[in-house]
Amino acid sequence: MLKSGQIQDWDGIEKFWHKSIHSYLRCDPEEHRFILTEPPMNTPENREQMAEIMFETFNVKGLFIGVQATLALYAQVANKSEGGEESKTQQDLNNISEMTGTVIDSGDGVTHVFPVCDGYVISSCVKHIPLAGRDITSYVLQSLRDRGENFVAGDSNEIAAKIKEKYGYVCKDVLKEFASYDKKTTDASTGQLVQSNKFKRFVHRTINGNMVEIDVGYERFLGPEMFFHPEFVHKDFMKPLGEVVDEAIQSCPIEYRIKLYENIVLSGGSTLFKGFDTRLQGQVQQILDQRMAAYSKISGQQDSMTCNVFQNIVQRYAVWFGGSVLGSHPNFEQLCKSRAMYEEHGPSICRHNAIFG
Numbered sequence: 001m002l003k004s005g006q007i008q009d010w011d012g013i014e015k016f017w018h019k020s021i022h023s024y025l026r027c028d029p030e031e032h033r034f035i036l037t038e039p040p041m042n043t044p045e046n047r048e049q050m051a052e053i054m055f056e057t058f059n060v061k062g063l064f065i066g067v068q069a070t071l072a073l074y075a076q077v078a079n080k081s082e083g084g085e086e087s088k089t090q091q092d093l094n095n096i097s098e099m100t101g102t103v104i105d106s107g108d109g110v111t112h113v114f115p116v117c118d119g120y121v122i123s124s125c126v127k128h129i130p131l132a133g134r135d136i137t138s139y140v141l142q143s144l145r146d147r148g149e150n151f152v153a154g155d156s157n158e159i160a161a162k163i164k165e166k167y168g169y170v171c172k173d174v175l176k177e178f179a180s181y182d183k184k185t186t187d188a189s190t191g192q193l194v195q196s197n198k199f200k201r202f203v204h205r206t207i208n209g210n211m212v213e214i215d216v217g218y219e220r221f222l223g224p225e226m227f228f229h230p231e232f233v234h235k236d237f238m239k240p241l242g243e244v245v246d247e248a249i250q251s252c253p254i255e256y257r258i259k260l261y262e263n264i265v266l267s268g269g270s271t272l273f274k275g276f277d278t279r280l281q282g283q284v285q286q287i288l289d290q291r292m293a294a295y296s297k298i299s300g301q302q303d304s305m306t307c308n309v310f311q312n313i314v315q316r317y318a319v320w321f322g323g324s325v326l327g328s329h330p331n332f333e334q335l336c337k338s339r340a341m342y343e344e345h346g347p348s349i350c351r352h353n354a355i356f357g
Helices: 010-025 044-057 068-080 086-094 133-146 153-167 174-182 241-250 254-262 276-299 318-327 339-345
Strands: 033-038 062-067 101-106 111-117 127-129 200-205 211-216 264-267
Touching: 010 044, 033 044, 033 068, 033 318, 044 062, 044 339, 062 068, 062 318, 068 101, 068 111, 068 264, 068 318, 101 241, 101 254, 111 241, 111 254, 127 241, 133 153, 153 200, 153 211, 241 254, 241 276, 254 264, 264 276, 264 318
Parallel strands: 033 062, 101 264
Antiparallel strands: 101 111, 111 127, 200 211
């Protein structure tokens, strides 16, 4: 139904929405306002089609189509509010300066870098990365097959995904990490060489109920490493994530760049790897230090810039959480396109997203 975040099968997505509303949410769509999210560079025709289905098929009370990056920033602002106080959260959302930051959204199929300035996504500065969680899963699966691990073909994707989520992490240095895996120690009691404890054993129960044991090794860190060394797996795309983030920020208006570097927000399941935020922050900071050193050499003035990469407790579902925060805001009703507006003007009311600059 979806490919790189874009809807390909409209009949299928309509059935999915129907099941979600009536079977999972168990609500009457005529009595509720709905929030739908859209990927960057979504076409106006797609927005019209989304509006037509929601108003014509489900007869919803109101509709808001939100940009994923903006909703992720809402989640970050709400997460920074101490104690979860509702009044403070609403105050922060009303403060437009809080809505400036760089959102890195990486899910299963696609990764995007969104610069958001005062609540508006700058469409011309959005960067696309053709690597995401599905590519890491494929890499882990191929590594297991190349090593000759024995498992049922029908369970292969599930096994690779579970290994990625349970054991995957981002290392600081690839060569040092290889050395730590290859390093063997001597057992004091037996005098035998013992393999590094970084190797793990994954136990999986198959559909038939059989137990399968699989050794897990270098793929623990080599899978997520594709974000920082994409040449490992991609022959056409070779820019590390840190460079892509820097290019996206540098293409924005100069007065926003400091804020964009200081508020880099991670969103999506593929950014949950341990050490991801530290590695990315170090990579971007290194680019900044080199640029500031060149500036100091030319101008003779010493200056510095810092970047901050933030993780939060709702990182996997940041967009969904941001949507729930926005939906509970007192002014949310004013943002929605109402049923009366749709009946008067048609689906063209959703052709342009007000939050997409």
